[in-house]
Amino acid sequence: MHADEPERLVTRILVTSTLAGDGKSVVATGIASALRATGATVRLVRIDDGDSAAADARQLARVNGVRGASEPVSASEIPSDTDHTVVEALEAEGIEADRTVLVVRHGEADDDTVSRALSTQPDAVVVNGVPEHGGPAARQRITDLGGNAAASIPQDRHLAAPTVRDIAPSIEGELSGDEELFDEASRDLVIGPVSAHEGMDYFRKYPDKTLITRHDRIDIALGALDYEPLCLILAGGEPTLPYVAQRAERESFALITTSLTTLEAVEAIGPLYGDSAFIGERKLARAIELVADNVPTAALV
Structure with a gap:
C-alpha cells in the first residue's frame, strides 16, 4: 500500500x-x-x-x-x-x-x-x-x-411467496416448462378474468405474477402469456389444445396442470405464503x- x-x-x-x-x-x-x-x-x-x-x-x-x-x-x-x-x-x-x-x-x-x-x-x-x-x-x-x-x-x-416447485405438489399438479424457473417465486397470484379482452390491463397491472385460469379458457391463457408470467396454472384438467404445453417447452415460463378447480387450487396455495424458503x-x-x-x-x- x-x-x-x-x-x-x-x-x-x-x-x-x-x-x-x-x-x-x-x-x-x-x-x-x-x-x-x-x-x-x-x-x-x-x-x-x-x-x-x-x-x-x-x-x-x-x-x-x-x-x-x-x-x-x-x-x-x-x-x-x-x-x-x-x-x-x-x-x-x-x-x-x-x-x-x-x-x-x-x-x-x-x-x-x-x-x-x-x-x-x-x-x-x-x-x-x-x-x-x-x-x-x-x-x-x-x-x-x-x-x-x-x-x-x-x-x-x-419474499413470502412460494416457489413454483412448492406450488405444484400443493395442488396435486403436473409441472413442466422452463426448469430454471421452478425455484423462483412471483409476487402475485392472479386469477384469470372473465374475458381475454378485459384481461389486457389486468395482466399489465401485475407484472410479476403466477396466473391461474380454467384449462378450457385458452384465450385467457394465451393473453396472459403475452405479459410473461412466471408460471401459468391450468385448473380443472389438461389444456383442451396442446399449443399451451408446446409453448411452455420452448418459452420462458413454467406450466402447472391440475385436476383441482380454480377455487380449490387458490385455497391450497394461500397457506404457502409466508412459509417459503x-x-x-x-x-x-x-x-x-x-x-x-x-x-x-x-x-x-
Missing part, C-alpha cells in the same frame, strides 16, 4: 437471529451487497449449524460480485481474505466478530426470548417482516428491551433492494 492511500478497515460482521427463519439470509445478503457496492472486497459465508445451512449457502453464493461458498463452513474455517466478511450463523457463540447484527422477526419471538438474545449485546438489531406503519413500534419494543434497533424491514409479499434469483434481488432501502449498513464498518 502506498503512503498516500487510505488504510482499509477489515471487518467481520456476524448476522444471527433469535429464532430460525427470522430472515438472517435476507439481511446478510443485503449487507454483503451494500458493502460490495462501496468498492470493497466482500466474502459471504454460512456457518454449518443447522438443517437449512446447505440451502442457505447455495443462495448466498449467488450474490453478484461477492465471494461466496456454495457449501457451509465451520466456525474455525472462516476465511479472512477480503476487506469485509459477512457471516451468517444461527447462534453467535464461538464466533469472533467485529460487529454483530441480530435479526428478529416481528411477532415471532416473545419478550423473554428477545431479551436473552439482546444479552449478547449485538451492535445492531434488524426487525424483519414488519407490517405497514409498524416500524416505529417495532423498533421501540427493541429499545424498551435494552437493545439498539438499527432498522426495520417491512413485510414483503415477494429464501431461494431463487428473484427473492435474492428483492432482499438486496429491501436492505439497501432500510438498513444503514455504513454504520457497521
Whole structure:
C-alpha cells in the first residue's frame, strides 16, 4: 500500500437471529451487497449449524460480485481474505466478530426470548417482516428491551411467496416448462378474468405474477402469456389444445396442470405464503433492494 492511500478497515460482521427463519439470509445478503457496492472486497459465508445451512449457502453464493461458498463452513474455517466478511450463523457463540447484527422477526419471538438474545449485546438489531406503519413500534419494543434497533424491514409479499416447485405438489399438479424457473417465486397470484379482452390491463397491472385460469379458457391463457408470467396454472384438467404445453417447452415460463378447480387450487396455495424458503434469483434481488432501502449498513464498518 502506498503512503498516500487510505488504510482499509477489515471487518467481520456476524448476522444471527433469535429464532430460525427470522430472515438472517435476507439481511446478510443485503449487507454483503451494500458493502460490495462501496468498492470493497466482500466474502459471504454460512456457518454449518443447522438443517437449512446447505440451502442457505447455495443462495448466498449467488450474490453478484461477492465471494461466496456454495457449501457451509465451520466456525474455525472462516476465511479472512477480503476487506469485509459477512457471516451468517444461527447462534453467535464461538464466533469472533467485529460487529454483530441480530435479526428478529416481528411477532415471532416473545419478550423473554428477545431479551436473552439482546444479552449478547449485538451492535445492531434488524426487525424483519414488519407490517405497514409498524416500524416505529417495532423498533421501540427493541429499545424498551435494552437493545439498539438499527432498522426495520417491512413485510414483503415477494419474499413470502412460494416457489413454483412448492406450488405444484400443493395442488396435486403436473409441472413442466422452463426448469430454471421452478425455484423462483412471483409476487402475485392472479386469477384469470372473465374475458381475454378485459384481461389486457389486468395482466399489465401485475407484472410479476403466477396466473391461474380454467384449462378450457385458452384465450385467457394465451393473453396472459403475452405479459410473461412466471408460471401459468391450468385448473380443472389438461389444456383442451396442446399449443399451451408446446409453448411452455420452448418459452420462458413454467406450466402447472391440475385436476383441482380454480377455487380449490387458490385455497391450497394461500397457506404457502409466508412459509417459503429464501431461494431463487428473484427473492435474492428483492432482499438486496429491501436492505439497501432500510438498513444503514455504513454504520457497521
